[in-house]
Amino acid sequence: MRPFIKPATANAPAKVKDGGVISLVKAGDAAYNAKSGELLLLPGGALSLRQIKERLSVRLFEEAGLQPVNCGSDEAIFSLAERYVRDWGDSALSYLDERGRDIRLLGWSKDVAAAEQKTDEIMKAASDELEQICAGTPFSFVEETIPDGRSFSLLFPCEQGAIGARPGFLCRSCGKILLADSPFEFRSPQPGENEPEEELKEVATPGANTIAELCSQLNLDVKRTLKAMLYVAASEKADGLSPVASFIRGDYNISLSKLSCWLRNEYGLLGLRSAEKQELQSFFGEVAGYCGPVGMPENVILVCDSSVLGARNTVAGANHPGYHCTGCCYGRDFAGKIADIAQPGEGSPCACGGSFEATALRDAGVIQFGHDCKNDAPASEKVDKKLSYRDREGSHEYPVIWRGALSAERILLETGRLR
Numbered sequence: 511m512r513p514f515i516k517p518a519t520a521n522a523p524a525k526v527k528d529g530g531v532i533s534l535v536k537a538g539d540a541a542y543n544a545k546s547g548e549l550l551l552l553p554g555g556a557l558s559l560r561q562i563k564e565r566l567s568v569r570l571f572e573e574a575g576l577q578p579v580n581c582g583s584d585e586a587i588f589s590l591a592e593r594y595v596r597d598w599g600d601s602a603l604s605y606l607d608e609r610g611r612d613i614r615l616l617g618w619s620k621d622v623a624a625a626e627q628k629t630d631e632i633m634k635a636a637s638d639e640l641e642q643i644c645a646g647t648p649f650s651f652v653e654e655t656i657p658d659g660r661s662f663s664l665l666f667p668c669e670q671g672a673i674g675a676r677p678g679f680l681c682r683s684c685g686k687i688l689l690a691d692s693p694f695e696f697r698s699p700q701p702g703e704n705e706p707e708e709e710l711k712e713v714a715t716p717g718a719n720t721i722a723e724l725c726s727q728l729n730l731d732v733k734r735t736l737k738a739m740l741y742v743a744a745s746e747k748a749d750g751l752s753p754v755a756s757f758i759r760g761d762y763n764i765s766l767s768k769l770s771c772w773l774r775n776e777y778g779l780l781g782l783r784s785a786e787k788q789e790l791q792s793f794f795g796e797v798a799g800y801c802g803p804v805g806m807p808e809n810v811i812l813v814c815d816s817s818v819l820g821a822r823n824t825v826a827g828a829n830h831p832g833y834h835c836t837g838c839c840y841g842r843d844f845a846g847k848i849a850d851i852a853q854p855g856e857g858s859p860c861a862c863g864g865s866f867e868a869t870a871l872r873d874a875g876v877i878q879f880g881h882d883c884k885n886d887a888p889a890s891e892k893v894d895k896k897l898s899y900r901d902r903e904g905s906h907e908y909p910v911i912w913r914g915a916l917s918a919e920r921i922l923l924e925t926g927r928l929r
């Protein structure tokens with residue numbers, strides 16, 4: 511019997527923070543090239559990687575109907591689907607393809623609801639298997655808002671600087687994970703909700719064109735302020751730009767991605783960007799730093815984050831330089847559509863009663879669907895063709911593409927912690 515190389519060592523590799531890498535190296539299953547950031551898998555690690563791919567592939571086939579193929583490109587998978595959809599129907603619309611250390615997921619659905627159901631099945635099947643592979647290691651598929659559909663990333667809380675780490679937020683009480691552009695409906699109660707409504711009053715606040723300065727001049731809790739962010743966006747149909755004024759409680763920030771998505775769904779607007787100086791003046795007037803929702807011009811699209819709903823006796827810009835209004839009440843003094851457009855942040859409240867804190871998350875895969883996949887897929891992976899065919903019953907269309915990948919390497923790093 512020839513021996514496998516398995517150079518187990520008690521010493522952690524120098525300067526490596528990734529707990530997964532450290533365990534694999536100590537077990538003698540991998541070496542780490544710190545210069546290139548490459549994980550070199552020794553026989554033990556390579557075998558585990560193969561097992562992870564195998565187990566996920568079998569589970570995704572059995573529970574979600576993904577056909578295991580070996581094609582090497584999305585283009586090739588498309589040609590398989592096109593060739594077999596007439597005779598094999600649904601079975602010929604869902605694929606998984608092992609590519610190096612990744613498993614590519616790709617398929618077509620007849621509408622958004624069907625794509626949603628399919629991605630749910632895929633996440634369920636992958637989670638069922640991952641619970642066994644990563645026994646006890648916490649992970650979640652976390653939704654992020656993307657322009658034309660929905661995206662779910664497979665994330666494991668990890669160390670800063672770990673392979674594949676990205677910033678996000680974790681509630682340590684319930685384990686819920688959020689990314690900066692995740693849907694995030696829960697907001698803490700309004701501070702003044704039980705107070706009687708005050709009179710709307712203008713007060714001089716010279717030089718208070720930031721929330722911090724405003725709070726210090728009026729001795730306010732940041733939660734008693736409204737922050738304005740002014741944008742312009744282009745219509746798909748009409749020429750010209752539409753002005754957009756968004757309002758959010760002072761302790762939150764706007765997610766441009768969520769706001770873009772909302773404007774696209776509600777008004778068909780595209781290309782959201784900050785209003786330039788000239789545009790500020792012509793659309794909103796002399797309001798820079800002092801913009802508020804009371805008395806906005808009629809043509810401005812006014813949208814308020816959920817954190818503004820029920821705001822009472824809050825302070826907002828008065829729409830002329832050097833002044834703010836106190837006693838602003840949502841519903842009485844201003845309205846505006848309510849939308850979920852905030853970014854979660856450090857300290858944001860969780861529905862469980864806990865709060866979110868910033869953390870690093872290992873990104874180990876994604877599954878997403880939409881009508882317009884060409885927008886965000888890298889050029890090498892572009893498959894923007896709708897699948898369609900004709901038979902005696904007429905023509906059949908599968909215009910919604912779902913796609914994703916699972917990284918067996920990053921999952922292996924998580925199982926490394928169990929060694």
Ligand SMILES: [Zn+2]
Binds near residue numbers: 683686860862864865
């Ligand atoms: Zn929680």
